[in-house]
Amino acid sequence: AAASLFTNCWHCLQGLKKANKVATNHLRNSLLLYLFVGFDVYNSTSVRVSTKTAVTTRSWCNVTKVTTTNLTCVTNPVPKAICGNVTNVTCSVSIWVTPSDGSEFAASTLGTYTYDPSLTPVITSVSPIRGSTEGRTLITITGGNLGPAAASPAPTAAAAAVGRKLMRQPPWAHGMIGNLFVDPGSSSDRFLQQAAAASSGPISVSIGGVQCNNVVQRDANTITCETGKPSGAGGAKPQGPLPVVLTVDGKGAATNGSSQVAYEYVDLWSRRTTWGGLEPPIANDSVVIPAGTTVMLDVSPPQLYTLLIEGSLFVDPTADFIHLQVNYILLRGGTLRAGKCLSEPHPGKFTITLWGDKDTARRLPTFGAKVLANLDGTIQLFGAPTAVPSWTQLNATADIGATSIVVNGMVNWQAGNTIAIASSSFDAREVDTATITSITQQANKTSLIQLSSPLQYTHLGVLRTYAGDPRQNVLDMRAEVIVLERNIVIQGDPTTSSTMFGGHVMSTWSKSPWASYPTMQLSNVELRQMGQAFQMGRYPVHFHMMGDTSFTSWVANCSIHHTWNRGVTIHGTHQVHVRHTTAFVTTGHTFFLEDGVEYGNIFEGNCGFLTQVSNGMLITDNNPATFWMTNPNNTLIGNHAGGSLEGFGFWYHLDDNPGGASKTYSICPKYETMGVFKNNLAHSNQFYGLRIHPEYYQQSCPCCGQWNLTPARFEGLIGYKNGVNCVVATQVRQALHSCWLYVQPGRIHTVIGML
16 A cells, blocks of 8 residues: 555655754765655755744755655855854754745754864865876875764654645656756766765765775874876866865865865876876977876976977976976967966976077978977966066165175065176176175165175266256166076077077967967066077067057066077067066167057066167167167156167157058058156167157147147156267157256256257
């Protein structure tokens, strides 16, 4: 009779008999086994946890299994609203068991459940923190309260019964997740079976949803297990740290304490599993990292020939020093990254050395040789802020023979760093370099730096004012001091200094419909022995025909020195931010806009000096400018040009129309709107601090052919000890400027007016 009733009247009223005690209490994510008599597996049932007084405040317990006598569900983390907005205290809440949506039900409590932090397992660390994407890495999890709980008591015959009318459901439905019925054999049904199997042991561990195998409890605070093999859609491998989830039978999921405990599946360069069971690459190999694959560079490989990155190559943040030596690095939609972001930079030392012979190296189309090339990919090199600020100024004059200097600010430079001090004379070559032996930070917010060798020249550290000046301007004649080293280095090979054939970094966009937009972000990177003399497009840092980056690409706090072809080149690219970057002993125009189409770029707080002549590039490189602008619609604020041999500090060279690869007649640089030129400084240049040549006539409609002039402002320029003058302009109309001009000791005049 009972069997007949179960078969034919499965939608009838069923009795729910409450157990004496409900499972084991915990704080978060517990797997609960509610012991009842009379559940109907063909009807939808759900569990809700709420306060006694506020039925609307609830937290659903996710049902994983229902039988005629048992309902099993998994609690969610303790709801703050239920426990008084506090998660680390004990609080008791009501338990409600309800049928599915649509059924007739009047809420009624069936017992209580206690969130208790003393019963909550805690994991504090996992070791190692990363392992092979093939799995089978033995990991050790440490924490507290990791032992299983005591078994819950069985229900008694005296349990009270509560009748509930259950909504009729299709006869094939037999399992559910939450309020959803599951078709036998479906993916959801398989999930339920896997979940039941995974939680069948006293302790289970998963990483990013991938179950660990061979879980062993070593003691109350230690568990070991073997990682499983992850598999993503299309064979893609997981990227980045994944949460470690540990569940103890009868207690529930462990909390991570004060920090997120994570494990990362990663292919280490040093592992055979990364290379299909073969040895890692050997000298002169060419390496391909395919799309969807992430490799962690954890060792310094032998010198490679080509490295093609279509997936991702990350530099190991735990390594003290990594040296990557290669002839060609080509990113084709891939990612090269050292450091996670600006706020989490790479802590160790990472050096890229680009190799190649000037005469025999094969030139790739577009990119050439000896190159770090980015095609539709992402270069992110975030060095540690070990050179803050990247440059400063003398606080007091340092005379010939001095073995110490005092600079402005509390610099964090290190003993062993190399510094360069700009000229304070008319001759840009009167530069001193020295090694720091010690630094003492002083109470007046200056830094006393001891040097390895005495100075050969006098360097000023003075601010001057002059009686009779109605504006009471201050003439800043404090020599610039830069520090050269960074913990991330890109350099040419040892032959560069003799061949003038250095490495170069180039980022460009293919503009293919399926291509991603390229990004190049360099922060606290040192570039030395870079650039290829007399060769167009082979510059230390080169943004090439990328269009509008919307400031997703930048150069920040970098050191560029001893280069053979410019410094930072922006070509056919807009809205790049170049800030707090130094350029020392460079060849040709250094901070360089190429065609004249470039707009919206920002040069802020940069410093360049000892800019040298290049006889094989543009004819104007015979008289190089540290800052060369071919379109006025860009921003220059707070930059220092501290000495160009046979040249200029700032040069606005504005043509009728852009040339080169950006040739167009829709843009007219010599009539374009002025961006911002403010508070820049130029000194020790052989000719002029600022040159506007050949023409500039700002108009409200640049290419309309109408003579509708508007004022262009060059504000706050300080110039001293430039060989000829502070400012020169050839053919200009309504260019407003203010400039200090210092010619020789005791002689000064202010130039403020319209050219």
